[in-house]
Amino acid sequence: MKYIMALDQGTTSSRCILFDRAGRICSSAQKEFKQYYPRPGWVEHDAQEIWDTTLEVARTALLKLKAPAADVAAIGITNQRETTVVWDRATGRPVCPAIVWQCRRTSGMVDELVRAGYTELIRSRTGLVPDAYFSGTKLRWILENVPGARERAEAGELLFGTVDSWLIWKLTGGAAHVTDYTNASRTMLFDIHRLCWDGELLSLLGIPRAMLPELRPSSQVYGWTPFELLGGEIPVAGAAGDQQSALFGQCCFEPGDMKNTYGTGCFLLMNTGARPVESKNGLLTTVAASLPGPPQYALEGSVFTAGAAVQWLRDELGVISSAAESREYAESVPDTAGVYVVPAFTGLGAPYWDQYARGMITGITRGFSRAHLVRATLESIAYQTCDICRAMASDARVPLTQLKVDGGASANDFLMQFQSDVLGAQVLRPECIETTALGAAFLAGLAVGFWKGLGDVRSSWECARVFSPEMDCARREELLGGWHRAVACARGAARTDGV
Ligand code: ADP
Numbered sequence: 001m002k003y004i005m006a007l008d009q010g011t012t013s014s015r016c017i018l019f020d021r022a023g024r025i026c027s028s029a030q031k032e033f034k035q036y037y038p039r040p041g042w043v044e045h046d047a048q049e050i051w052d053t054t055l056e057v058a059r060t061a062l063l064k065l066k067a068p069a070a071d072v073a074a075i076g077i078t079n080q081r082e083t084t085v086v087w088d089r090a091t092g093r094p095v096c097p098a099i100v101w102q103c104r105r106t107s108g109m110v111d112e113l114v115r116a117g118y119t120e121l122i123r124s125r126t127g128l129v130p131d132a133y134f135s136g137t138k139l140r141w142i143l144e145n146v147p148g149a150r151e152r153a154e155a156g157e158l159l160f161g162t163v164d165s166w167l168i169w170k171l172t173g174g175a176a177h178v179t180d181y182t183n184a185s186r187t188m189l190f191d192i193h194r195l196c197w198d199g200e201l202l203s204l205l206g207i208p209r210a211m212l213p214e215l216r217p218s219s220q221v222y223g224w225t226p227f228e229l230l231g232g233e234i235p236v237a238g239a240a241g242d243q244q245s246a247l248f249g250q251c252c253f254e255p256g257d258m259k260n261t262y263g264t265g266c267f268l269l270m271n272t273g274a275r276p277v278e279s280k281n282g283l284l285t286t287v288a289a290s291l292p293g294p295p296q297y298a299l300e301g302s303v304f305t306a307g308a309a310v311q312w313l314r315d316e317l318g319v320i321s322s323a324a325e326s327r328e329y330a331e332s333v334p335d336t337a338g339v340y341v342v343p344a345f346t347g348l349g350a351p352y353w354d355q356y357a358r359g360m361i362t363g364i365t366r367g368f369s370r371a372h373l374v375r376a377t378l379e380s381i382a383y384q385t386c387d388i389c390r391a392m393a394s395d396a397r398v399p400l401t402q403l404k405v406d407g408g409a410s411a412n413d414f415l416m417q418f419q420s421d422v423l424g425a426q427v428l429r430p431e432c433i434e435t436t437a438l439g440a441a442f443l444a445g446l447a448v449g450f451w452k453g454l455g456d457v458r459s460s461w462e463c464a465r466v467f468s469p470e471m472d473c474a475r476r477e478e479l480l481g482g483w484h485r486a487v488a489c490a491r492g493a494a495r496t497d498g499v
Pocket of ligand 1 (some may be wrong): 109262263264265306307308309310312323324325326327408409410411412
C-alpha cells in the first residue's frame, strides 16, 4: 500500500490529496461548490453537492496517478467545522440545506440562552462561549423549522451530523453514523471532560438523542467504503475538524506546541496536553486530535482579519497588484514611520472581544507612503497573532518558544520574520504547508499501521525554514506599546450610544 487519501472538505471547495509514507503530496484534485445566501446573514450549502464533489475529487486524484483503490491504505477526513447536516436515514437524502458555520440565523436563540443565564453552564461543559457559530442552535433551528423534522427525529428516522459525520456515513454506505471528538467539541452539545453528549444541554436545546452520531477517537477505523464507490474496500480511519487537523499535521503533540494558520483570518491553536485549560482571556477550550486513549486538549483563538487586510490593500485601495507584492513594499522601508494599521473591519476577537471596534490607521505624518501602509498592514497580522500567543502562554502557563505556521500568507518572508521578531520566538515553516490535509492523513495512517507511531509521523514532517528573532527586547516592547495604543483608538469606534 502506497498512499493515504486525505479528504479536505472546506467551506468553499472539496479537495483530495494522496500522501505517501514520507508525507509528500503525490496527487491532488479540488472542486469548488456553490455558496447560498438566501437572506442577509444566512449561509447555506447543499450537502448533496458536498458529497458529490468529495467523491469526484477522490476519484480524480486516484485517476491522475492511475492508482487502484488497493494502493490506498486508508482514508482520513478533515472538514469545515460546525456546519450542520440533517438527513433521512432511509433514503440518505438531506432534509434541508446544510447550515454553514458562518450563518447568523440563530443569533436570537443564543441571546436568549445568555439572557437566561446559561453562559457558565455552556462554558464549563463545552469549553465554548455561547455563539450561533456552533452547531447546537443550528440543529434546533432545523428541528423547529423543517416541517415534521422534530417528530421524525424523535422516531429515529433522521440523523444529524457535522460534515465529517455526513461524509463518513456516505463513504461507508450508511454503515457508520459517527463523529470524532474534535468535531463534537464544536457542537455546543458535547461535554469535553467526560467525552459524551451532555444530557442537560440536549434537553435545553430540545435535541433528541436518537439522531446523534456515536462518538469516536480521531484515529480509528470507522468502516469501509463499499466496492462501487472507489473500486475497492478502503478503511475510513480518521477524522478531525480542520483546525485540529492542522495542529496534528504540524506535529504539535506536546503541551505548549502551537500553530498558526494565516488565511483570510488566522486560527491559532495550542496543545495543552491532558489538561483542559480554562481561559481568562476569552479563548476557547477544545479537544485536540489524538490517538485513542486519554484525550488531549487545546486552546483556540482567532484573528478575524489577517490575509483579508492584504486583499483590502489590493482590491479596495489598489496599492498593490498581488498579495505576494506586499513583501517588496514592506521591505523597501526600514519601518512604518510610527504608523499602525488596526484592521478591525468586523470588530476584534480574542483577547479584546470588541464587536464595536473598527479599522484605524494611527500616527500619520507627511512622509507616510504606500510602502509604509503596506508594511503596517502586514505588521498588524503579526501583532494580532502575538496578542493571542501571549494570552495562550499566560492561560496555559507555558513559555512561548516557537510557533509553527501554515496557510496562504505564511509564504510571506517579511511577515514571518517580523512575526518572529515581535514574538521573540522562532517561527517554523514546514515543507508541506497543506498541514490540514496532512493531519487527517496522519490520523488515518496511524489507525491502520501505515505509520507506526507519533515518532514515525514526526520524521515525515519537514521544516523548510526557521525564522529566528533578530529584534532586541526594548524595540519589541516599544513597538508592542505603540500597537496597543493604536488598538485602544480602534476600540468602541462603532458605538453610537456614547459609552
Ligand atoms: P483561506 O483558506 O482563508 O482562503 P489561504 O490559506 O488560501 O486562505 O490564504 C489566502 C489569504 O492569504 C488571502 O487573504 C491573501 O490575501 C493572503 N496571502 C496570500 N499570499 C500572501 C502573501 N504572499 N503575502 C501576504 N498575504 C498573502
